[in-house]
Amino acid sequence: MTELTSLRHIPTANPFRKGDVFVLFGELFGRGYVNGLIDEARKAGMTIVGITVGRRDENNALRALNAEELAEAEEKLGGRIINVPLMAGFDLDAPAGERNPTEMLSGITLKNWQEEQLDWAKVEACRAAGVRRFTDAAAEAMAEINKLIPDGSNVFFAHTMAGGIPKIKAFLAIANRIYKGRGERFMSSRALLDSDLGKLILMNFDEVTANTLQHLINASAGIRERMKNSGGSVRYTAYGYHGSEILIDGKYQWQTYTNYTQGYAKMRLESVAQAAWSQGIHATVFNCPEIRTNSSDIFVGVELSLFPLLVALKREGGGDWADQQWQICQGLLEDGLQLQTILDQIEAYNNDPTSASFRNFAAWPMDNTPALADIMIGTSEEITARHKDRKALITDHLSALVLEGAGPLMFHGAAEQIGPVLWLNHDIIARQLNALHP
Ligand SMILES: NC(=O)c1ccc[n+]([C@@H]2O[C@H](COP(=O)([O-])OP(=O)(O)OC[C@H]3O[C@@H](n4cnc5c(N)ncnc54)[C@H](O)[C@@H]3O)[C@@H](O)[C@H]2O)c1
Numbered sequence: 102m103t104e105l106t107s108l109r110h111i112p113t114a115n116p117f118r119k120g121d122v123f124v125l126f127g128e129l130f131g132r133g134y135v136n137g138l139i140d141e142a143r144k145a146g147m148t149i150v151g152i153t154v155g156r157r158d159e160n161n162a163l164r165a166l167n168a169e170e171l172a173e174a175e176e177k178l179g180g181r182i183i184n185v186p187l188m189a190g191f192d193l194d195a196p197a198g199e200r201n202p203t204e205m206l207s208g209i210t211l212k213n214w215q216e217e218q219l220d221w222a223k224v225e226a227c228r229a230a231g232v233r234r235f236t237d238a239a240a241e242a243m244a245e246i247n248k249l250i251p252d253g254s255n256v257f258f259a260h261t262m263a264g265g266i267p268k269i270k271a272f273l274a275i276a277n278r279i280y281k282g283r284g285e286r287f288m289s290s291r292a293l294l295d296s297d298l299g300k301l302i303l304m305n306f307d308e309v310t311a312n313t314l315q316h317l318i319n320a321s322a323g324i325r326e327r328m329k330n331s332g333g334s335v336r337y338t339a340y341g342y343h344g345s346e347i348l349i350d351g352k353y354q355w356q357t358y359t360n361y362t363q364g365y366a367k368m369r370l371e372s373v374a375q376a377a378w379s380q381g382i383h384a385t386v387f388n389c390p391e392i393r394t395n396s397s398d399i400f401v402g403v404e405l406s407l408f409p410l411l412v413a414l415k416r417e418g419g420g421d422w423a424d425q426q427w428q429i430c431q432g433l434l435e436d437g438l439q440l441q442t443i444l445d446q447i448e449a450y451n452n453d454p455t456s457a458s459f460r461n462f463a464a465w466p467m468d469n470t471p472a473l474a475d476i477m478i479g480t481s482e483e484i485t486a487r488h489k490d491r492k493a494l495i496t497d498h499l500s501a502l503v504l505e506g507a508g509p510l511m512f513h514g515a516a517e518q519i520g521p522v523l524w525l526n527h528d529i530i531a532r533q534l535n536a537l538h539p
Contacts, residue, residue, distance in 0.1 A: 114516035119146035127261030137508025155186020191231025192267035239320040252331035260339040265309035283474040290360035311369035337384035345390040346526035364466030378521035392500035402477035404496035413531035422538035506530040
């Protein structure tokens with residue numbers, strides 16, 4: 102079991118200066134967590150370099166970005182993108198002439214998926230093909246990145262990759278039930294994990310979410326060595342998730358979204374950083390609080406833990422700026438509804454014995470249950486419905502604040518070289534935000 106190692110101070114170390122290089126290992130989306138880190142790198146005057154995961158053509162073959170896609174991505178990033186497709190996972194990989202896992206599972210339906218059996222030797226051959234493709238591409242991309250890094254630079258690799266849900270039609274329906282279903286539409290996450298389909302998905306999560314950090318560390322060994330010998334430095338960060346502490350009952354308490362199927366891969370990500378750290382490589386997984394992004398929107402209810410951040414902002418010395426955040430959030434609710442009423446509803450939800458029984462750090466990631474789905478998804482839907490506009494939610498605003506706070510904590514926290522796994526909880530996020538807005 103991992104120990105809960107929380108960051109409790111605001112780090113300030115800043116070795117980065119103009120000409121140092123920030124490398125984003127993943128793509129950038131508008132609401133994504135890594136925006137917070139990129140803002141810091143820009144402020145420090147660093148050169149920003151990115152990669153692409155590539156795109157699939159009509160035959161599912163992986164291709165590089167075309168000129169238009171590349172220009173758009175570089176504009177968004179504010180830096181050069183190395184156009185070598187770095188899509189991770191093996192759901193569409195196979196040895197020549199063999200079927201890939203998506204093809205192996207093309208016959209599954211909502212009725213038969215639990216009985217469907219896979220030939221694991223064949224799956225393993227696909228996995229090996231996918232890993233080879235990825236590590237070859239990573240070596241090619243890294244040779245290009247290497248050319249952009251002057252001797253003596255401080256290099257910051259930011260890993261953001263997570264995912265790996267295969268595009269199998271029936272599975273998308275199953276996922277919708279597991280993450281969004283309640284009542285008759287409830288589906289058990291344990292049933293999924295016990296099936297061959299589930300085992301394959303967990304393998305793919307491991308490849309995308311965890312093993313890519315190891316491949317990044319391996320592929321950049323030459324850069325590490327060159328920086329070491331020329332007075333520079335190399336650091337790695339990755340985004341983890343392993344629950345987070347929020348205010349419940351007036352105290353910061355660890356809680357989690359359930360069921361977080363990806364949790365096994367996130368624990369593996371932690372061990373990749375721990376193993377690297379023990380060899381003197383500064384790789385830190387920052388376990389971050391729940392926010393709403395392109396990737397997390399599928400998990401209905403994951404956003405409920407955001408609301409108590411408003412209370413944390415006041416608790417951690419917030420002044421006028423914290424009051425303004427309350428007013429902004431109040432303004433998003435339907436007329437006549439007090440923000441405090443919603444905060445009371447969240448407090449009641451967190452103190453309900455059903456949700457409280459999932460606050461078990463040692464047992465993480467626990468399976469979902471019909472009772473949890475009822476209360477979590479029910480509360481989420483009720484609160485969403487009480488906004489003026491379903492497209493402008495309090496949790497959108499609070500998500501933007503959390504990523505703003507996480508950026509400097511990770512940037513300077515990585516600079517300070519504190520340890521391989523650090524939790525960012527609502528206390529430190531709130532303190533950092535208040536410090537940014539005195
Ligand atoms: N949203 C949350 O609540 C939350 C909480 C803690 C940690 N995180 C982590 O933060 C990181 C960024 O996620 P985000 O929520 O900001 O969403 P996001 O959608 O902005 O980022 C997801 C990233 O994963 C990459 N990716 C997806 N599939 C991939 C594949 N097959 N191969 C390679 N790369 C792939 C994308 O390019 C992108 O960089 C992830 O590691 C995520 O697990 C998110």
